[in-house]
Amino acid sequence: EFVDAVSGLFTEEQVRLAQQNQPSYEQGRDALPRADHPEDITPYYIAAIDPAFRRDRFAFCVGHYEPNTGFVQDHLQWWQPEANVPINPALVLDDIRLTLERFKVSMVFSDQYQLESLQQLALDRGFSIQGMDFTAKSKAKVYGNLLTLFRTEKVKLLKCEEQVKELLALERHNSAMGNISISGRSGVHDDIATVLALCARQVIWLMPKEPADMSKINPFRELTPHERCMSQIKRNRDKKAMIDRDRKRGYY
Numbered sequence: 001e002f003v004d005a006v007s008g009l010f011t012e013e014q015v016r017l018a019q020q021n022q023p024s025y026e027q028g029r030d031a032l033p034r035a036d037h038p039e040d041i042t043p044y045y046i047a048a049i050d051p052a053f054r055r056d057r058f059a060f061c062v063g064h065y066e067p068n069t070g071f072v073q074d075h076l077q078w079w080q081p082e083a084n085v086p087i088n089p090a091l092v093l094d095d096i097r098l099t100l101e102r103f104k105v106s107m108v109f110s111d112q113y114q115l116e117s118l119q120q121l122a123l124d125r126g127f128s129i130q131g132m133d134f135t136a137k138s139k140a141k142v143y144g145n146l147l148t149l150f151r152t153e154k155v156k157l158l159k160c161e162e163q164v165k166e167l168l169a170l171e172r173h174n175s176a177m178g179n180i181s182i183s184g185r186s187g188v189h190d191d192i193a194t195v196l197a198l199c200a201r202q203v204i205w206l207m208p209k210e211p212a213d214m215s216k217i218n219p220f221r222e223l224t225p226h227e228r229c230m231s232q233i234k235r236n237r238d239k240k241a242m243i244d245r246d247r248k249r250g251y252y
Contacts, residue, residue: 009143009170009182014150016164018157025076025160031103032064041066045074045103046206048199049096049110049129050191051118053086059195060096062103065207070154071200075099076163078192089114090121097125106233109202111194128236130229132198136181143170143182145204146197155200166193 033040043064062075111134169188184190
């Protein structure tokens with residue numbers, strides 16, 4: 001009889017190397033470009049959340065891509081429910097909004113949990129939430145992207161022992177049918193690991209093209225994922241600006 005094979009997804013050596021000489025998650029990274037630093041790059045930041053309210057933690061991550069470095073984690077934060085007191089999503093999104101303003105981000109990626117209610121709360125605060133496919137099948141692909149970054153040493157993480165603990169507790173299950181599934185070890189949270197994987201997946205998927213590449217693009221081609229997202233962000237901003245103008249004119 002075939003028994004499912006179980007193995008750790010990441011090694012401690014991979015995770016520790018990604019944190020080497022990096023700031024702590026409490027400190028985080030400055031949003032670039034900084035004032036009076038003309039040498040700074042201007043990254044395209046991506047934000048992601050893994051929402052939860054009662055048993056698990058509500059996790060939030062911001063990251064960007066650098067050609068010579070790969071995925072760079074800039075901000076990591078989570079909210080823990082207290083005994084018999086669920087997390088208030090409105091208060092969490094208030095905190096998230098402040099960080100998004102610092103990194104000049106207006107869209108957050110999330111799994112499908114409580115998506116519609118969170119989307120409305122986010123719009124009330126001037127940003128949008130875009131749902132991501134995070135089923136059992138797509139989960140393996142999302143984590144596979146992160147595993148590739150670790151194996152190629154193209155990831156820089158903020159120092160955070162809770163993040164290390166969750167990454168090392170992730171297990172890969174190979175079934176008798178050849179299917180691969182990813183899950184956390186029993187009794188260990190995986191919220192921080194999940195939001196990291198979601199953020200890294202979107203950073204790589206939406207990686208902007210270099211200017212030299214842009215000059216070769218056919219203007220009549222299908223839009224790239226990055227361009228579609230930027231178009232949606234612009235539409236959301238224009239819609240909010242129109243509503244603000246109408247409010248000032250007394251239409252609301």
